[in-house]
Amino acid sequence: MPRLHPLVCALSTLCLSVLAVRSEAAHSTFGFDVDRVDLVASSGSLSDDFDDGVISPWEITFGTASEAGGVASLTSPGTHNVVTDGGAFSVFLDRSDIQLEVDWAALGEFSVTSAWISAVPGPGESFGQFTQRDVGGGAVVDTAFVIALVAPSVAATLGLSPGLQLIQYQQQQTGGITDWFTIEGVLVDEADITGDVLFRTVLDGSGNYTHSVSLDGGSSFVSPFADTFTALGGSGRLSLFAYEVVPEPGTFALVLVGLAGLGSVKRRAS
Ligand SMILES: [Ca+2]
Numbered sequence: 001m002p003r004l005h006p007l008v009c010a011l012s013t014l015c016l017s018v019l020a021v022r023s024e025a026a027h028s029t030f031g032f033d034v035d036r037v038d039l040v041a042s043s044g045s046l047s048d049d050f051d052d053g054v055i056s057p058w059e060i061t062f063g064t065a066s067e068a069g070g071v072a073s074l075t076s077p078g079t080h081n082v083v084t085d086g087g088a089f090s091v092f093l094d095r096s097d098i099q100l101e102v103d104w105a106a107l108g109e110f111s112v113t114s115a116w117i118s119a120v121p122g123p124g125e126s127f128g129q130f131t132q133r134d135v136g137g138g139a140v141v142d143t144a145f146v147i148a149l150v151a152p153s154v155a156a157t158l159g160l161s162p163g164l165q166l167i168q169y170q171q172q173q174t175g176g177i178t179d180w181f182t183i184e185g186v187l188v189d190e191a192d193i194t195g196d197v198l199f200r201t202v203l204d205g206s207g208n209y210t211h212s213v214s215l216d217g218g219s220s221f222v223s224p225f226a227d228t229f230t231a232l233g234g235s236g237r238l239s240l241f242a243y244e245v246v247p248e249p250g251t252f253a254l255v256l257v258g259l260a261g262l263g264s265v266k267r268r269a270s
């Protein structure tokens with residue numbers, strides 16, 4: 001398939017209300033492997049099998065990532081990253097992310113799928129994929145689809161059930177202020193993970209976002225969440241991430257879990 005480089009745009013200067021704390025995590029260990037990514041659009045496509053030993057054109061935005069043996073590995077040590085919606089909550093994560101800058105507007109309708117080597121997240125751990133689009137007027141739409149093991153101590157705070165689940169998180173922010181925010185979780189049985197885990201995000205021509213997941217290596221997909229409508233277009237990015245919630249003493253005693261999409265944009269050192 002043709003490479004998509006002409007559609008890969010320069011990073012916009014969008015910045016959410018993210019406070020990144022660059023410190024190494026000594027007490028967290030996690031590691032998840034991405035086998036392949038396929039981005040398909042009417043105007044082009046991009047496939048990466050992570051088979052040339054070089055993580056580029058992906059940028060490591062948080063933590064530790066490497067490419068070997070046909071996979072991209074997102075592992076600890078991550079980067080400690082305090083994220084907030086600017087209001088009610090903060091989240092303290094140890095995370096490792098890679099991202100690709102994408103001109104979504106040039107793509108139009110698209111489907112993006114990441115295939116992860118079969119794994120079950122440990123307590124507080126998660127992995128998944130994230131898209132962000134600047135849809136104009138200073139508004140940024142984030143959408144994330146993850147599998148996470150949510151601890152009982154934080155589930156109620158998020159309005160989610162504790163346990164292993166798929167989580168869809170979406171928000172729109174304008175100028176760092178949250179316009180709308182949704183988080184949904186659907187419990188899954190560990191025994192249902194019988195193969196690689198595939199996340200698929202589709203944006204159709206009407207602006208309907210659909211997330212679907214396969215837990216059996218791509219043989220079957222389910223869409224546990226309702227479609228979400230957002231404005232079309234925009235530049236932005238595609239991120240793949242793994243993280244572990246880091247309970248911090250004192251300030252972060254009530255740390256939340258599962259808000260994977262928050263803070264997936266960091267300020268680029270200029
Ligand atoms: Ca591969």
Ligand SMILES: [Ca+2]
Nearest residue numbers: 050052054055
């Ligand atoms: Ca590569």
